[in-house]
Amino acid sequence: MRIVKRVAIAALALMAVSGAVQAKEWKNIRVAVEGAFPPFNSVSADGQLEGFDVDIAKAICANLKAECTFTVQDWDGLIPALQAGKFDTIISSMSITDERKKVIDFSRPYYQSPSSFVAPKSAGIKDTSPEGLKGKTIGAQSSTVQATELEEKYKGSDIKLYPTQDEVNLDLVAGRIDLLFVDKLPGLEWLKTADGANYEFVGTDLPTDGVGAAVRKEDSDLRDQISAAILAIKADGTYDKINAKYFPFSIWKE
Amino acid sequence: MNWDALATYGPRMLQGLVVTLQLVVISITLGALLSIPVALARMSRSRILRAVSFGYMYFFRGTPLLAQVFLVYYGAGQFRTQLEAIGLWWLFRDAFFCCVLTFTLNTGAYQAEILRGAIRAVPAGQREAAMSLGLRPRQIFRKIVMPQAILIALRPLGNEVILMVKGSSVAAIVTVFDLMGVTRLAYSRTFDFQVYLWAAVLYLVVVEIIRRVWDKLEHRLTRHMRSA
Amino acid sequence: MDLLRLLSFGPDGWGDELLQGTWLTIRLALATVPFGLALGFLVALAKRSPNRYLRAFGNAYTTVFRGLPELLTIFIVYFGGQIALQRIVGLFSGATVEVNGFIAGMVALGVVFSAYASEVFLGAFNNITRGQYEAAYALGLRPATTLRLVIIPQLVRLALPGLANLWLILLKDTSLVSVIALDDLLRKTGLAVRVTKEPFLFFGVACLIYLALSMISSIGIVAIERWANRGLRRAS
Known part of the structure; x- marks a missing residue:
């Protein structure tokens, strides 16, 4: 058992190192959404992803000049699949909670709703x-x-x-x-x-603590870039336009 | 070991196990009661009875249990007004009941097939001998055929019980907190993969106990058939 | 008829979606069989091996995967397998591995299938008498040739009824992968239900499709069994 544990620790350490090595620019970001939570994210009749989360994700990627590819994943499986490396971030109306913060990291909130x-x-x-x-x-x-x-x-x-x-x-x-x-x-x-x-x-x-983009703990660079992008799209008016498309009032969280 | 998670969710998983066992025991018992008339109908001389029992058995043995649970649970939700009119909605409102109903219908079909095979496997000479002794058909069935058929059916019935323990895990998908349901809840809160392994151990223990008990039972019930 | 329109093929009907789901269900079941058969055969060989550890492994494998609920096996392979694989790959490189849902589903179903298949193979092996091996030996056939020309053809015939039964079970078990986000028949049906609010209609139709699949399979199985038994002369 001890050997298994050591190997696992070594593997984890190595992963952390390799994660750090990768820490440069994110040209391609794999985004996951649930696709069953209108008006935030849902699949339209012709199979297209739509909703507030999806528009925000696209705006973030545009701001970061990164290519976004979307994956649809069941809600219950989102965090395990993120940990397993199936995608890089969850932008799917996921509330920021202490329980979740034990295993994953969040960007700054991009909206709030009680x-x-x-x-x-x-x-x-x-x-x-x-x-x-x-x-x-x-x-x-x-x-x-x-x-x-x-x-x-x-x-x-x-x-x-x-x-x-x-x-x-x-x-x-x-x-x-x-x-x-x-x-x-x-x-x-x-x-x-x-x-x-x-x-x-x-x-x-x-009240809740707001909703953020979730990333793996080792991807703190991605987390910071997304947080910056959220502030940037708020500053240039993109966010407000998307907000107005779905809700007659602001859902921004300061 | 994640002791925190074990302290929080361990007792609840045991409660979930109790729910699983309740589901299995009730469904298997009701299914056994259902299987006798169905098996008899399947072998009856009436074409209508044969066709109806065949249709029932074919449907429940040919479709996935999960699909059957969805059909009953969400299907019943659609017919709420009708069910209320006949005073049955309070039953269908309950997910546990919907699962018991579906599992009973499902295992009833499988048990009927097992029973039918077993009845046919009782040698014809047994029936003929009973007839020549002047026993009436009813007596022949109850005293000669059934006891032997049940012995033949014991082994496949044991497998059916184990299949039901495993199959009952789909109840978790329609909000029942059986062992699988609690495990999913624990996983969604702790994100610790261990909880699935604990559940695996619990299921294996239950299946192994059933297997041993069943072997003992079979050994005891067939003791007259072994040569000294 | 409103209900018929819901089942039609086209933008507001769900017929094409159900068909896609059915197609995935069939593909998944077909893809699982060769994998499950190969694995099951190896496990059966392990259980017949003279090596004590191999035998113990084979028996433990069967006990575990026949004792676990299929749903749990699917979760364990889907989530656990992915985490484990990620760690193993992480040992050698920083690359991320991506296991798609189809493969994960196939592996999970294949593992369950193989546990049962190994028992079927074992039973078939036991039904081939010693005399067959001895006769082959007397004819001067080498062990590998004996296996290929004498044992396997008989094994196939003896194992076929059991394997056919496993295929029918597998076909139904594929529905469980709908819970790990694979767009099989049952999941597509669930999607249709959410949009149309017609659970009874759609789940009923899904059941009928599964029924049709197993009916078609039964016809196929009869044909295959007839082919496998062609060399067997009936004693009258």
Whole structure:
């Protein structure tokens, strides 16, 4: 066992070294998105990636004069696949959390949106504190800030976690869950659809630390370049244009 | 070893294991009850009964379990108003129930096939001897054919139980926190690959225990068939 | 009919997407077979080996991969395999390896397939009597030639029913790769469901497609078995 461990450590050290050697310019950045989180990232009927995240990623790459190639990866597999080197960055509405920061790094945030509860209009739910939702069934997408929040604080409620947000929405309409807990902006988008017409935001929003581009820990150079690019596209007005295309208000985080 | 993760998720994984075992025990038992009439229908003289049982068995043995779970779980969600009208929605609302229902239908089809093969494997002479003793068909079936068929079916039934333990892991995809569900949750929070290996060990232990217990059972039930 | 339009081929129908998914499912299953067969054959040889360690390895391999849920094996190979491979390659160079989902899925399914296939091969080996080897030896055939001309042709015939069964299981197991983001039939179906909100229709259609695939396979299997048994004269 000890030998295996040593080999692994040596391998890791070597990887870190080689990572450092590579640390120069990023001409080609492989970007991953989930592709199932409208209006931030989704696949259109003709197979094209679209949404706020995708536009921001393209603007960042343009600013860095780098070629961007996009990969679609399931939400649950995004961080493992990043660690495994399948792509270089995740620009897919991934909230910055301490738990995630233990294994990966984030650029500065490129937008911020709180977490909100959605319930049927007829339910009359007002109090969304853990006490208020005791005994209720709450759904969320797994591996999200919302899922973690529910897991940690809403011990008295029945928590259901789904692979994608679409499935959470589907089960809210089916009546399997009493409420869902979601990033406010995609929630807003869903309330506008035919399915969402009978639902509303309830209770109080919970703030988050914002959403950033995720990179491997050893790629701190890439992280810094993306952070700089985010500030640059905000300064030259590109960001505001993209923002206006999707939302009538600013979602920028200072 | 990641002791932090083990302390946090170890107990929950054991709880998940209990859910897995519940899923398996309930489904296998209900499936066994279902398999008897289905196997009989499959061998019946009525063409309609034969066709219906054939269709049922062919469908559930020919399609992936995961697709069946999706069909029942999300399909039922679509028929909420109808299910509410007949007062069954509270059952279909529950993911655990949907999984038990699907698994029962699935294993029922496999067990019926096993049983049918076993009944056909009972030598015709047994039936003929019983008939010449003047036993009625019902008695022949219950006292002569079934006991022997079940012995023949024991081994494939044991395999079916193990297949169900493994197959039940798809319940995790529709929000059930069985062993696989808890493992996925633990992985999504810790990003430590170890948790999958712990789950692997737990599954292997369960499968091995079932295999040993089943061997013992088979050994005991067939003791009259061994020469001294 | 609205439902028929949803299944049509074209921009607002999902027929072409389902067809693409079906095609990937077929390709994945076909690609897995040679890999799984070769691996399974090697494991069977290991289990028959005079070497104690090889035998132990072969038995452990079968116990583990027949005991683990296929879903778990797929996760372990997909995520764990990738991390492990990355570390091994990292030992020698700074290059990043990319394992695509198709290969990962193929390896995972192939590993499961091989564990079962090795048992089938083992059973077939045991059914070939000593006399066959002795006769070949008496004819002066060398061991390799004996294996190629005498044993393998019989092995194929004896193993065929078991392997055919494994193929049908494999066809269904491919659906599990949908959880690792491979665009197989079930995943494409899930995509259609999310957009159209017609789960019953689409999952039902997916089941029927799987059913059709196994029906076609059964016909093929009968033909292959007839071919493999052509040299066998029936004793009357």
